[in-house]
Amino acid sequence: MSEEIKKEIMLPKGEELVLSSSPHIHVTENIQSIMLKVVLAMLPALAAAIWFFGIPALLVIFWCVLFCLVLEIIWCRIAGKPASVVKDGSALVTGLLLAMNLPPVTAWWVCLLGALLAIWLGKQVFGGLGQNPFNPAAVARVGLLIALPRQLTYWIPSSGMTADAANYSEVFYAAADFTKIEQAGQVIDGITCATPLSIAQNTPKILDSGVAAADNFAAIANPESYWQYFIGNMGGSLGETSTLAILIGGIILLSFKLIRWQIPLFYLGTVAVFTGLIHLIWPGVTPPPLFHLLTGGLMLAAFFMATDMVTSPITGRGAAIFGIGLGVMTCVIRIWGGFPEGVSFSILLMNALVPLIERMAKLKPFGFRKPTPAKGA
Amino acid sequence: MNEQAINKDLKIVSFKGGVHPQKDGKILSKKASIQTAPLLERYQVIVSQNIGAPPKVVVSAGDEVKKGQLLAEAAGFVSVPLHSPTSGKVEGLVDIPGPMGVMTQAISILADGKDEWTELSVSIDWRNSDADTLKKRIMECGIVGMGGAAFPSHVKLSPPPDKKVDYMIINGAECEPYLTADHRVMLEEPEKVLEGAAILGRAAGVKNVVVAVEINKVDAINAMMEKAAQFNVGIVGMKVQYPQGAEKQLIYAVTRRKVPTGALPADVGCIVQNAGTAAAVAEAVNAGIPLIERVTTITGEPVVNPGNWRLRLGTPISEALKLCGGVKCEPGKLILGGPMMGFAQRSTGVSVMKNTSGILLLDKSDVTQYESSPCIRCGRCLEACPMNLQPSALSQLAEAGQYENALKYNVMDCIECGACAFACPAHRPLVQHIRRLKAEIRNRTKKEIKK
Numbered sequence: 001m002s003e004e005i006k007k008e009i010m011l012p013k014g015e016e017l018v019l020s021s022s023p024h025i026h027v028t029e030n031i032q033s034i035m036l037k038v039v040l041a042m043l044p045a046l047a048a049a050i051w052f053f054g055i056p057a058l059l060v061i062f063w064c065v066l067f068c069l070v071l072e073i074i075w076c077r078i079a080g081k082p083a084s085v086v087k088d089g090s091a092l093v094t095g096l097l098l099a100m101n102l103p104p105v106t107a108w109w110v111c112l113l114g115a116l117l118a119i120w121l122g123k124q125v126f127g128g129l130g131q132n133p134f135n136p137a138a139v140a141r142v143g144l145l146i147a148l149p150r151q152l153t154y155w156i157p158s159s160g161m162t163a164d165a166a167n168y169s170e171v172f173y174a175a176a177d178f179t180k181i182e183q184a185g186q187v188i189d190g191i192t193c194a195t196p197l198s199i200a201q202n203t204p205k206i207l208d209s210g211v212a213a214a215d216n217f218a219a220i221a222n223p224e225s226y227w228q229y230f231i232g233n234m235g236g237s238l239g240e241t242s243t244l245a246i247l248i249g250g251i252i253l254l255s256f257k258l259i260r261w262q263i264p265l266f267y268l269g270t271v272a273v274f275t276g277l278i279h280l281i282w283p284g285v286t287p288p289p290l291f292h293l294l295t296g297g298l299m300l301a302a303f304f305m306a307t308d309m310v311t312s313p314i315t316g317r318g319a320a321i322f323g324i325g326l327g328v329m330t331c332v333i334r335i336w337g338g339f340p341e342g343v344s345f346s347i348l349l350m351n352a353l354v355p356l357i358e359r360m361a362k363l364k365p366f367g368f369r370k371p372t373p374a375k376g377a
Numbered sequence: 378m379n380e381q382a383i384n385k386d387l388k389i390v391s392f393k394g395g396v397h398p399q400k401d402g403k404i405l406s407k408k409a410s411i412q413t414a415p416l417l418e419r420y421q422v423i424v425s426q427n428i429g430a431p432p433k434v435v436v437s438a439g440d441e442v443k444k445g446q447l448l449a450e451a452a453g454f455v456s457v458p459l460h461s462p463t464s465g466k467v468e469g470l471v472d473i474p475g476p477m478g479v480m481t482q483a484i485s486i487l488a489d490g491k492d493e494w495t496e497l498s499v500s501i502d503w504r505n506s507d508a509d510t511l512k513k514r515i516m517e518c519g520i521v522g523m524g525g526a527a528f529p530s531h532v533k534l535s536p537p538p539d540k541k542v543d544y545m546i547i548n549g550a551e552c553e554p555y556l557t558a559d560h561r562v563m564l565e566e567p568e569k570v571l572e573g574a575a576i577l578g579r580a581a582g583v584k585n586v587v588v589a590v591e592i593n594k595v596d597a598i599n600a601m602m603e604k605a606a607q608f609n610v611g612i613v614g615m616k617v618q619y620p621q622g623a624e625k626q627l628i629y630a631v632t633r634r635k636v637p638t639g640a641l642p643a644d645v646g647c648i649v650q651n652a653g654t655a656a657a658v659a660e661a662v663n664a665g666i667p668l669i670e671r672v673t674t675i676t677g678e679p680v681v682n683p684g685n686w687r688l689r690l691g692t693p694i695s696e697a698l699k700l701c702g703g704v705k706c707e708p709g710k711l712i713l714g715g716p717m718m719g720f721a722q723r724s725t726g727v728s729v730m731k732n733t734s735g736i737l738l739l740d741k742s743d744v745t746q747y748e749s750s751p752c753i754r755c756g757r758c759l760e761a762c763p764m765n766l767q768p769s770a771l772s773q774l775a776e777a778g779q780y781e782n783a784l785k786y787n788v789m790d791c792i793e794c795g796a797c798a799f800a801c802p803a804h805r806p807l808v809q810h811i812r813r814l815k816a817e818i819r820n821r822t823k824k825e826i827k828k
Contacts, residue, residue, distance in 0.1 A: 009703035011695055012679075014724050017711050018744050019478065021809050023795035024716040025398060025554065026745045029802045031753060088750065130751035130803075260756065309755045314769060358770075365790040366393075366764045367625065367635040 031129075034258060035089030041252035042096050042304065048232050048242035052158035053104035057238045061099040063108045067115030068095030075124045090129045094118050097137035100239020100300060101344070102144075103154045110151050114140040133354070135311045138347045145344070155195050155235035195235045196220050196295040201340035206284025213284030221287040229294035240300040243293075250303035259307035262319035263326075267302045268293060270327020278335060286335045298330065301343035311351045318354075318361035325350045325357075381595045383614065384602055389592060391616035392626035394763040396796045398619065402555035402716075403593065406676045409684035411561050414700055416492055420462045420691030421473050421483040422448060426730045427521045428528045429455030434484060438469035443495035445667050448484050457519045457529045460667040461486060462689035464493040474724040476713050483728065486691065498665035503576045508534075511580035511662060518661035519668045519731070524548060524559075524622065524651035525714055527732035530658070533650065534581050536643035545578040546631050549590040549597070549652035550615055550622030553715025556735040558672040559652045561685045563590065563597035566656055567604050573655030575608040576662050581648050587611040588652065589631050591621055619717060620794040624649050626763045638790055653734070668731055675701045677738035679708040688729045695725035697736055709744030712737040717795050747804035758797035758807055764790050768797035768807040775810035780821065783814045791815065 049057045072091035076083045098114050121143070122136030123129070145152045194202075199220050206213040228234060232242025240246075253259045272289040279288050292298065297305075306312060306326055313322050326346045333342025383389075425431035432449035436442060442461040449459040468485040475481030501514055516531035536542055547570070551559040563570050570588065578586035588605070590598050592614045602612050613631055615621050625636045627649055634645040642649055650658075653672060660666040669690055676683035681702030688697055694711070698704065712719040713727065714735055729736075758768035767786055774783045788811060797807040 009699050010705075011698055011703050011725055012708050012711055012738065016707055016709075017721070017723055018709055019721045019723055020710075021806075021812070022712075022714075022716070022718050022720070023799045023808065024710055024712055024719065024721065024739060024745070025400075025743065025799065026747070026804060027396075027757075027800055027802065029757075030804070031750055031802055034753070034755065034802055090753075128751065130753045257757075257760075258755075309753050312754075314754050314756050314759060314767065362786065363759065363765050363767055365638060365766055365787045366629070367637045367640070367790070368787070369637045 031088045031090070035093050037256045038093050038253070038258055039089070039096065041249040041256075041258070042093075042100070042239075044245035044248040045100060045239045045242060045300070045304075046096065048245035049100070049104065049238040052232055052241060053156065053238055054159060056156075057104045059108075060102055060104065060106045060111060060238060061096065063111035064099035064102070064115060065092060065095035067112045068092070068098065068119050071115050071119040072124070075120060079124070081128070085128070088129060091119060094123070094136045097239075097304060098140050100304070101137055101141040101237050101297070103152060103156070104238040105154055105156055107151065110144065110148060113147070114144050117143040130310055132310060134351045135305055135308045135347055138305055138344045138351070141344045142348055155198075157235055158233050158241065195340065196225070196229065196291070197334065197340040200287055200291070205282075207282060209281075209283060213282070216284040217287040217291070221291040226290055226294060229291075234295070236295075237297060237300075240297040243299045246299040246303055253303060253307070258309075259303065260312065260316060260319040262316050263307045263312060263323045264302040266320045266323025267306060267326045267330075268298070270324045271298060271331055274327060274331040275335070278331070292331075292334065296334070296341045297343045301326075301330075301347060305343070306347050306350070311354065313354055313357045313361060315358065315361045315363055318357045321357050321361060322350055322354065325353065381599055383592060383595055384599060387592075387598065387602070387612065387614040389614040389616060390589075390630040391618055392621065392630045392763055394761060394765065394796070395618040395620060395626070396761045396800050397617060398554050398799065400554070401593075402676065403557050403560075405555070405678070405680075405683040406674050406685055407557040407560055409557075409561070411565055411672050411685045411687055412700075413687045414689065414692065414697070416463060416488055416490065417689075417692060417696055418488055419468075420486045420488065420689060421471065421693060421728045422459065422462060422486065422691035423473070423475065423728055423730055424449055424459065424470075424482045424484060426459060426527060426690070426732070427457050428526060429453065429532070432456055432459050434470065436467045436484065438467055440467040441465075442467055442486065443493050445497060445669060446495040451516065455529055455532050457516060457521055457531075458667075459484075459519055459690075460669050461495075462669045462691050463488045464491050465489040473728060474722075474726045476720055476722065476727055476730065478723065483691070500664060501662045503579060503662050508580050508582055511576060514662055514665075515580065515658055518657070518666065520654060520657050520661060521668070521731050522651050523653040523657065523671055523732055523734065525718065525732050525734060527730070530577075530650060530654055533648055534577065536641070536648070540643040540646070542581055542583055542643055542646050542648055543585055544628075544632055544647040545574065545581055545583040545586040546627060546647060546649045547574045547577070547586070547588040547610075547652055547655050548622050548624075548627055548649050549588050549594070550627060551594070551652075552591060552617075552619045552621040552623075553717050553719070553735070554619070555676050555737050556674045556715045557676070558674045558685050558734050560594045560597055562653055562656050562672050563588075563594065564600050567597070567600040569656040569659045570652050571601060571604055571608040571610050572663070573657070573659035574610045576658050577648075577650050577655060578610075583648070585611070587613050587631060588655075589613045589615055589627060591615045591617050593617045619796060619799075620763055620792070623763060623792055623794055625792065638787070671729070671731060671733065673697070673729060673733050674735040674737075676735065677708065678740040678743065679704040679706050679738045681705055688733075690729055690731065692729040693725065694722070694727050694729070694736055697729060698725065698738075704738060707741065708738040709741035710739040712739065717799065718793070745804070749805040750803040752803055752805060755802060757800040757802060761796040761800040763794060763796060764792055766791055768811065769805075771814060772805055772807045772810040775814045780814060780817045784818065788814045788818065
């Protein structure tokens with residue numbers, strides 16, 4: 001090697017080298033990309049909501065997302081945190097989830113209240129992302145349901161259910177003129193429908209196992225109605241009706257490993273077994289398991305709400321216990337409780353138990369053996 | 378893609394958990410044959426190169442030494458001697474930048490250019506010799522684990538008599554991204570690795586000897602499979618997953634045995650030795666050659682010609698980089714070892730040691746200096762942890778200073794592989810927090826013992 005070439009060789013200058021502890025490489029995945037993948041998984045259900053409930057549903061989604069983002073920025077300003085926190089996408093996810101939990105026709109101010117409950121009370125008072133013990137969207141839904149029961153149970157029929165589907169969006173667009181919410185309320189009142197769960201709730205229970213008992217829920221629990229429930233052609237919150245769309249989203253979530261599979265599996269499994277047993281013993285008390293699986297907010301909760309990373313147990317065993325607890329509570333509220341639906345309550349109650357569950361379900365390290373006392377490290 | 382197909386008879390095993398970096402960087406150097414570095418003017422041999430007691434220096438300034446001559450003798454059982462990389466004159470003891478960021482003592486040798494060997498020990502007919510003779514030779518030749526830990530090999534070969542060892546596993550996983558030194562050694566010198574494996578098996582009195590290799594080194598696997606039978610050594614393939622080569626994970630993958638918490642591989646009847654170490658053992662036993670050089674991968678995107686080089690101990694990193702044509706651009710990091718567990722360096726004055734498996738330069742764009750965000754409890758770290766720990770919980774305990782609670786989460790079981798911190802989407806310094814917890818707990822235990 002000649003002298004000239006040797007001189008041309010460039011070597012690293014020590015001063016510019018970064019010193020840090022290993023590992024020196026990282027995944028490219030970050031919180032924002034995780035949140036955007038969750039949004040992607042929500043798209044089928046959101047699309048189904050717009051398909052079945054039209055422009056009003058789109059407006060609710062718009063208001064919820066807008067308010068959640070704005071409130072997040074305002075909080076960050078007040079709390080002296082950088083407003084760029086909003087870029088992590090978690091407020092977007094909360095906004096979308098909140099919308100999915102509201103009736104398809106909801107006034108803008110209800111959305112605003114919901115966003116306040118979700119972002120401020122549900123998340124930021126605890127210190128923001130990752131610190132909240134309760135699912136923000138569930139906090140908002142339950143808060144609104146208790147504060148504004150009338151507004152939160154304005155169930156409108158889906159486009160497939162109305163006689164003149166052609167008029168559908170026109171009628172509801174008019175109804176969704178929220179500057180005149182009183183009139184709108186009247187318009188809606190004229191055409192509200194009951195959700196399958198509220199029909200089940202209001203059906204008198206028959207406590208024997210005769211023929212009448214077996215037929216007690218035939219009107220709402222038959223193969224034809226199951227199909228309608230599956231595709232989402234029924235009354236309900238805007239994002240919860242289409243089991244099909246939610247399942248597609250669920251597959252996306254599972255394939256990106258954004259949720260712990262134990263939660264939907266054990267949640268849905270417990271509901272199926274629990275309602276199956278009750279239906280078997282007293283067929284006049286509750287409809288068959290398939291009815292329970294396909295109606296209400298169960299699917300949405302099992303894949304999108306209960307699975308929230310922050311508020312569910314982190315270990316697989318913990319997630320399974322969490323799912324079973326959710327299932328039992330949901331069934332108890334649905335069958336014997338005062339509300340037709342119980343998923344939001346179940347989620348909040350089980351969220352509160354997460355630290356306890358995690359203590360019970362700690363992982364055992366590889367090669368675990370019971371520690372021998374007083375062993376010097 | 379690999380040109381060679383995987384042999385159908387190859388058993389492919391793995392551990393549970395771990396991560397697989399998508400960009401593993403091996404492509405840069407895996408095709409580059411091992412080259413021998415030309416003789417340098419000066420070598421600065423770091424004295425403390427092995428885990429355990431540093432050897433005691435037996436030469437002084439002005440001494441003439443031959444290549445392979447003893448520079449420092451073992452100071453105790455967990456210690457190995459150190460030998461001269463070439464012939465020349467001892468300039469004396471100097472302080473040079475050490476691999477851990479502090480100055481360290483080195484023996485500076487001015488080469489005389491003759492590169493004359495000292496009188497080497499005679500060859501041992503290992504097939505007919507007893508275990509103690511082999512262990513003694515391995516110790517005398519200064520052989521340590523060359524994968525990274527630099528633990529004296531003869532110590533591993535001497536488990537307490539009450540532990541029955543029946544498995545010798547040669548670690549050819551090389552699961553660290555970017556590194557290809559063991560890959561090239563296994564591919565180019567399969568017989569040396571296999572013979573070394575057989576010798577190590579004999580020295581430990583073990584019949585089951587296997588070389589375990591990740592299946593991204595198909596050519597090396599095939600090269601060894603051809604010759605494995607003549608040394609009575611088995612070859613096992615392993616899934617490409619980090620940290621496949623971590624001792625406990627490797628043992629589990631190959632034997633399905635779990636090394637219990639706080640126990641040693643010998644407790645489940647296993648001894649693990651690195652593939653490069655096996656090659657060095659073969660040379661030591663067959664030719665009496667002490668460990669004075671090793672194959673090191675010099676790589677990274679900023680390196681002009683990444684490659685695998687046979688470098689003598691005491692070669693300054695700057696000289697090693699010159700062999701590769703230097704750098705194209707100013708790198709962001711200089712690392713000794715691989716990107717997952719290697720040590721970042723500030724100076725190119727550090728010299729090659731027995732455990733320098735790689736000299737890695739990372740591009741500025743690859744140097745990740747993130748602000749970490751709060752844990753969103755996604756569970757990526759739990760999935761990644763090969764020890765089935767809960768890094769997210771441990772990290773929060775570290776932030777809260779709750780060292781006692783960390784013990785309930787089995788913090789001392791952490792092998793510090795860094796898979797958790799690699800996988801964390803919030804870029805939390807998980808393994809760094811855990812290291813801190815471990816250090817604090819060790820400190821407290823020491824203080825309690827003193828009381």
